[in-house]
């Protein structure tokens with residue numbers, strides 16, 4: 349599932365559009381970015397991690413979730 353932007357939280361900064369390696373977002377200055385090519389999403393999670401407002405939600409495909417390891421569990 350492609351990312352979903354919470355318009356109430358989004359500050360319209362454009363970071364998600366700038367950081368996406370696939371250039372999936374279209375962003376007009378002062379507007380909430382639009383996911384223009386949702387089917388191309390790699391689910392890399394960069395837009396979620398780099399959004400300063402925590403406004404991006406990304407639901408990972410099931411096979412990604414099965415392989416997911418929380419990095420915090422790898423530390424002592």
Ligand code: SF4
Pocket residue numbers: 353357358359360361362363364365380381398399400401402403404
């Ligand atoms: S990075 Fe977050 S706050 Fe900035 S435009 Fe994208 S969704 Fe909105």
Ligand code: SF4
Pocket residue numbers: 351367368369370371372388389390391392393394395396406
């Ligand atoms: S998860 Fe990665 S590829 Fe998908 S929209 Fe976000 S930054 Fe782009």
